[in-house]
Amino acid sequence: MLTPKAAALKYHANRDLAPKVVASGRGEIALKILEKAKAFDVPIFQNEYLADALLKHEVGSEIDPQLFQAVAEVFIWLMKTEKRIELSSH
Numbered sequence: 001m002l003t004p005k006a007a008a009l010k011y012h013a014n015r016d017l018a019p020k021v022v023a024s025g026r027g028e029i030a031l032k033i034l035e036k037a038k039a040f041d042v043p044i045f046q047n048e049y050l051a052d053a054l055l056k057h058e059v060g061s062e063i064d065p066q067l068f069q070a071v072a073e074v075f076i077w078l079m080k081t082e083k084r085i086e087l088s089s090h
Helices: 028-039 048-055 065-088
Strands: 005-010 020-026
Touching: 005 028, 005 048, 020 028, 020 048, 048 065
Parallel strands: none
Antiparallel strands: 005 020
16 A cells, blocks of 8 residues: 655745745645545645645745646645536535
8 A cells, every 4th residue: 555645835926035845744644635635625636746846845845846747736726626517616
């Protein structure tokens, strides 16, 4: 069985220069991050390579510029997912 891993990001377009890692971990910590996301209906994006790269960052730190494109694609996916959810609830 693979060890679960998870990272949570935060980004405020008007305030932050880059997304920040607000939580990350493996094993039990990853499961708690995923549990919290589910409790607040936060969509979960799965990409093992991106998770590995984000786990190298300290909590509270901005992501590296090399990850901007990949993370931007995740945020685009998130916005589209939220829009679909919003449209389907009407």
